[in-house]
Amino acid sequence: MAKNTPDQPKLGPGRVLIAVYGVFAIAATVRAGFQIATAFSASPVNYSLSALSGLVYILATISLARTGKTWHKIAWGTLIFELTGVLLVGTFSLFFPAATVKQTSVWSYFGMYYLFIPLILPILGLNWLRKQGRDQ
Amino acid sequence: MPELLYQVLLWSALAVGLGSLLLGLLGKVPGNVTAIGQAVLELGLLALLVTSIVLVAGGKSAATSTVEFFAYLVGALIIPVAAVFWSLLERSRWSTVVLGVSGLAIVVMVVRMHQIWTGSYL
Numbered sequence: 001m002a003k004n005t006p007d008q009p010k011l012g013p014g015r016v017l018i019a020v021y022g023v024f025a026i027a028a029t030v031r032a033g034f035q036i037a038t039a040f041s042a043s044p045v046n047y048s049l050s051a052l053s054g055l056v057y058i059l060a061t062i063s064l065a066r067t068g069k070t071w072h073k074i075a076w077g078t079l080i081f082e083l084t085g086v087l088l089v090g091t092f093s094l095f096f097p098a099a100t101v102k103q104t105s106v107w108s109y110f111g112m113y114y115l116f117i118p119l120i121l122p123i124l125g126l127n128w129l130r131k132q133g134r135d136q
Numbered sequence: 137m138p139e140l141l142y143q144v145l146l147w148s149a150l151a152v153g154l155g156s157l158l159l160g161l162l163g164k165v166p167g168n169v170t171a172i173g174q175a176v177l178e179l180g181l182l183a184l185l186v187t188s189i190v191l192v193a194g195g196k197s198a199a200t201s202t203v204e205f206f207a208y209l210v211g212a213l214i215i216p217v218a219a220v221f222w223s224l225l226e227r228s229r230w231s232t233v234v235l236g237v238s239g240l241a242i243v244v245m246v247v248r249m250h251q252i253w254t255g256s257y258l
Contacts, residue, residue, distance in 0.1 A: 019219070
C-alpha cells in the first residue's frame with residue numbers, strides 16, 4: 001500500500017516537522033485573525049505581528065513540503081525570519097511587557113504562551129534544511 | 137463543557153498522542169491501533185460538538201467567546217482526519233509520529249477550549 005510517487009520525496013522526519021508547522025501555522029493565523037477582528041485596538045502591534053508571523057509560517061510550511069532550489073531558498077528565508085522575529089520580540093517583551101496576557105503576541109517571551117513552539121520550530125527546521133542542502 | 141467529557145477527551149488525547157509518538161519512535165508504521173486511536177479522538181470531539189450545540193441551544197454560552205470556542209472545535213475536528221489521510225501517503229514510522237502530533241495537538245486545543253468555556257482565560 002506504500003506509495004512514494006516520484007515527485008514526492010521520502011521526507012522522513014521532515015514529515016513531522018511539516019505537520020507541526022502546518023498545524024501551528026493555521027492555529028496562529030486563525031487566532032491572530034480572530035484577535036484582529038474582535039479586539040484590534042487592544043494590542044494593534046502585537047496582533048499584527050502575530051498575523052504576519054502566521055502568514056509566514058504558512059509559507060514556511062508550504063516551502064518545507066516542496067522540492068526544488070527555489071522552495072528551498074524560500075524555506076530558509078521564512079525560517080530565518082521567524083527565528084529572528086521570535087528572538088527580537090521575545091527579548092523586547094522582557095523589557096517592555098504587555099499589560100495583560102491577552103495583549104501578547106505569538107513571539108512574546110520567546111513564544112512562551114505557545115509552548116515555545118515559535119522558538120523551537122525554526123531551530124529544528126533550519127537544522128533539517130541544512131541536512132537537506134547537504135544531501136542534494 | 138461538561139467536566140467529565142473534558143477530562144475524558146483530555147486524557148484520551150494525551151494517551152493517543154504519547155502512545156502514537158512512542159510507537160512511531162519505536163519504528164512502527166501506522167496500523168489499526170493508531171487508526172483506532174485517532175477515531176476515538178474524533179468521536180470524542182464529535183460528542184463535544186453535539187453537547188456544545190445542545191448547551192448553546194439551551195441558552196448557555198462560553199464564559200469568554202462562544203464563537204472562538206466553536207472555531208477551535210471545528211479546527212480540532214479536522215486534525216485527526218487530516219493526520220490519518222496523511223499517514224496513508226507514506227506508511228513509515230514518521231507518519232505514526234505525525235499521528236502522535238495530532239493527538240498532542242488535540243490536547244492543546246481541548247485545554248484551550250476548556251479555558252474559553254469556563255473563563256479561566258489566557
